Amino acid sequence: MPVHGTIPISKPPLNEKTVRELLKKADINGDGNLSKKELKKVFEEMGSNWPKHRTWLCMLNTDSDGDGEISASEMNKLVAYIMKWAYAKC
Ligand SMILES: [Ca+2]
Numbered sequence: 001m002p003v004h005g006t007i008p009i010s011k012p013p014l015n016e017k018t019v020r021e022l023l024k025k026a027d028i029n030g031d032g033n034l035s036k037k038e039l040k041k042v043f044e045e046m047g048s049n050w051p052k053h054r055t056w057l058c059m060l061n062t063d064s065d066g067d068g069e070i071s072a073s074e075m076n077k078l079v080a081y082i083m084k085w086a087y088a089k090c
């Protein structure tokens with residue numbers, strides 16, 4: 001019986017496809033960009049204990065133009081960044 005809704009970050013498989021789907025789902029207002037609020041929701045859903053901290057780190061490292069949102073062109077960087085964390089729960 002598959003469990004939907006919560007994907008624990010410490011449990012495989014958290015592959016690139018899963019991460020991309022999560023990010024797509026998190027775009028609540030559908031503008032194609034991920035705001036801090038939307039990104040935080042992704043980490044909450046992944047079971048992160050520190051979603052706020054992770055969001056902040058992601059923004060710091062992947063928001064290349066510094067507009068406070070992750071745009072489509074910054075998304076690949078974000079996915080790669082999240083994948084690095086895939087098996088580290090914090
Ligand atoms: Ca959005």
Ligand SMILES: [Ca+2]
Nearest residue numbers: 063067069071
């Ligand atoms: Ca940006």
